[in-house]
Amino acid sequence: MQGAGESPIIRVENVQKIFYVARTRQTVQAVESADLQIYRGEFLSIVGPSGCGKSTLLNMIAGLEQPTAGRITMEGKPVLGPSADRGMCFQEYALFPWKTVWENVAFGLRYGPKGAGCSKQALNDTVRCFIDLVSLTGSESKYPHELSGGMRQRCALARLFAYDPTVLLMDEPLAAVDAQTRIVLQEELLRIWGQEALPANQRKTVVYVTHAIEEAVFLSDRVAIMSSQPAHTREVVVIDLPRPRTAAVRGEPRFRALTDQIWGLIRDEAYRATLR
Amino acid sequence: MNRVRSARLLRNIASPIAFLVIWQLWGAAQPQRGGYPVPERVLLAAQELIRTGDLPIAFLVSIQRVAAGFLLACLIAVPLGLLMGYFRLVERNLDPLVQTFRSVAPIALVPLAIIWFGTGNISAIFIVAYGAVWPLLINTIHGVKGVDIKLVRAAQTMGLSRGQILRTVILPGALPSMFVGVRLAMGVAWGAIVAAELAVGAKSGSSGGLGQMMFLFYAYSVEMNNIVVCMITVGLVAFVIDRSLRALQALLMPWATR
DSSP: OOOTTOOOSEEEEEEEEEEEETTTTEEEEEEEEEEEEEOTTOEEEEEOOTTSSHHHHHHHHHTSSOOSEEEEEETTEEOOSOOTTEEEEOTTOOOOTTSOHHHHHHHHHHHSGGGTTOOHHHHHHHHHHHHHHTTOTTOTTOOGGGSOHHHHHHHHHHHHHHTOOSEEEEESTTTTSOHHHHHHHHHHHHHHHTTTTSOGGGSOEEEEEESOHHHHHHHOSEEEEEETTTTEEEEEEEOOOOSSOOGGGGGSHHHHHHHHHHHHHHHHHHHHHHHO | OHHHHHHHHHHHHHHHHHHHHHHHHHHHTSSSGGGSOOHHHHHHHHHHHHHHTHHHHHHHHHHHHHHHHHHHHHHHHHHHHHHHHHOHHHHHHHHHHHHHHTTSOGGGGHHHHHHHHTTSHHHHHHHHHHHHHHHHHHHHHHHHHTSOHHHHHHHHHTTOOHHHHIIIIIHHHHHHHHHHHHHHHHHHHHHHHHHHHHHSOOOSTTOOHHHHHHHHIIIIIOOHHHHHHHHHHHHHHHHHHHHHHHHHHHHHOGGGOO
16 A cells, blocks of 8 residues: 555556547547556556546556557556556456466466566466466366356466566456356455455555446555546545455445445436436 | 267268169169269279279379368468468558459469479469468468457567467467368369369379379260269268368367367
């Protein structure tokens, strides 16, 4: 979490993104203005109604898209393209269908720069460790199409953690699983992230995009709110619920108060966006 | 279990058997029986052609030419297809040429092939390669373009370079579609060799292949039954090759086999 005077690991400064859509020959303003500071070791969620540009913002932080104006820096250096320092977890998992669970988890180490100089033994140990961490032991030789939605998601998480990025970017990673699985995986995510096993300063920085307010409150240290029309970043709400958190935290008055506060901030717009 | 299997086998061979029966009856009903091949006489002719070694030798000559032409087509089409699928500029430049040439049937190349390469092996291989290159090329391009952009992005966020992505994401991602191309190309190649050998391929030692053999039976001895033996050989070989390729695909790409 951010200490007094600590400088952010990622800065998003006055960022704007305009797409040109070839089919309609029109430009679309996906992000009007975004400002955000992300601190080392924190779990930050970005919530907002659909179409507020939160996924586009995440893609720009990843380096997969370039801002039209403004700038994004990581540790003081501008983000010019994708890098293994900023790992990403995708909405539909994006597992390689021709690779088994084991090979998917090993992928970033085997082919990416993070695995350079890594011995075969060390690679195998790392892969085994993360497959074990996400409870996929025994399914190593299965292909993604043989897994359930929840298993695929856990496999994607293991793949992400295995190559050890500094910052983890997650684009609605639980949007495609059913409601019960989602609740279980939220707790799993906190466990894998190290909410219990690691001290706060050793946890990974996470930027988590979701449209689910309760999910954001349950997981995060801070929740950044985005609005659409124009798409821009608004308040950042500090989630002062103590860790480690379990499902029981959802019943606490403070949890309700925080979700109500955030819902109050985006309610008008959510209605407008839905009933337009 | 066994009964289920034999029932399925029976269902699968019912239509070939019905075909043979109708064929035999049709032949028997013709007034001049000599001019019409029927299954029993074709079978006798096949026995004779196998006994003398003519059919096996012709078959070997043809299949070797197909293999050589097919390999040549792969060497051209796969790298070119990867480039055309991956780089838009390359595709935009070459697509008009590809679309123009792919409609020109391999048989139309026979006169050119004879003038350039004579009437031997090289001409035959050239015509086969020409026919096989298009389905391979088009399906490789299609496969590369069909690779999920998210998979490419996932690899990018793991820090892979473009070259590594081409090798570890694009190539395996395009493989199922490329295999469709392989199967189509095999069909075209096998069809093209017979057409090519009707005109070329005579000057290659002992045999000119199946096509040349058919031409000789037609032009000199007028052996209708022998011609039908050649036709059936071509069909059966094509069938066996396609089934083998499908089995190979299931073995190589367990993720892409439903």
